[in-house]
Amino acid sequence: MSTKSGVPKVFALADCNNFYVSCERVFNPKLELQPVVVLSNNDGCVVARSPEAKQLGIKMGVPLFEIRALIDQHQVRVYSSNYTLYGDMSSRVMDTLSTFTPTLEIYSIDEAFLALSGFSQLNLTEYAQSVRQTVKQQTGIPVSLGLAPTKTLAKLANRLAKRCSSGVFDLSTADVSDVLAATPLEDLWGIGRRYAASLQEHGYSTALDLRDADLSWVKQRYGIVMTRTVLELRGQSCLPLELVTPPRQSLMVSRSFGRPVTSLTHLQEAIATYTSRAAEKLRQQQLAAGILHVFARTSRYGSVPYSDTVVTSLPVPTNDTAELLHYASRCGEALYQPGLQFSKAGVLLLHLVPETEVQANLFDTRDRTRDRKLMATVDQLNRQFGAGTVRFAAVGLQQPWALKAAHRSPRYTTRWQDLLVVR
DNA sequence: TCTGGGGTCCTAGGACCC
């Protein structure tokens, strides 16, 4: 695969190793070489594991209560998620990566694709090594790099890089057949559990089988997405780097409750809390929403199955907390049913537009200039004195339904009170 | 007792129109 100029085109996927655990370790070096896990919101499931924790057989995504015994037995260190810290560490890593190439796509909180076209004169593996070392040195975070002619193969190369001590794996020149033959379908980017099972029923079991599958059959049976995967396995790049972040289409805030909610009051408090948070996020990103979805559900495990969504079209796209709270509260009333044990609720905002491009409505009676000033002041106070300093009464005071986060580390990098003290 | 949260894209099918 070559570009027009004849320069080999290589994608590198840089992926932070056990990112959340690594973030915790940067600020608490005692965690090195110890089994460590980081939990999802509400301390529900394991979402990151140190190699030592993986060694103990702790699987990705397992609920905490299922591995209690293992944790006690091996004194696994357990942390609640600290997304403020991880987000901040992520931007430090991305800043460092971006010094190596102008063509970089930030793919997720801990991954970035780099285009290394034009580096043909250099030894790519050495270059990748210097990327690793620099990121480690400047941020404390270990990363691995996979090199390949397509994104899908770079993803695979990265998996292999994670297993070798050098932390770099290059599939850009070698014949990949042997590697693909040793790769189960569900290890491929874009092939999840369902597709893997379905392909298996048709006699495919490895990535090599899929690469050599009949393209028109794949297209007809599974659609365009998997067809691209097949082509990428063949070394034909179909997924370009996305250098500009596409505008966001939706924004969601949802949480499971720390304990079941049965009263309308508590359901409304939770919905108001999530709505407030969603409105803050909108303002941070200078967006306004035209459609509000509010949903609530009971637990998938036991209890009466119930899940419903109420949709409201807003008269004018808005990011005003008070206005969104007004509509959300109506939705909450519509969703509530006595006797149900609600386990989760959430708010989804759609039809997002830049706040500067909001079309006025002729019949709009709100004094929006005044509203905007109020929100700006509230945001400023909360930035200065901490989140939640100024709140709307609707969010409640006690919040007995609120989620659990019993093991959270301090926000070392984003809160003055939590700054690490060296004695 | 205890099972995450936040996204995107694609497709099928219905509504509607000419």
Next chain:
DNA sequence: TCTGGGGTCCTAGGACCC
């Protein structure tokens, strides 16, 4: 017996990702 057909738009649901 005859009862169009094709295009577009929208939505819900399903698949995937981290």
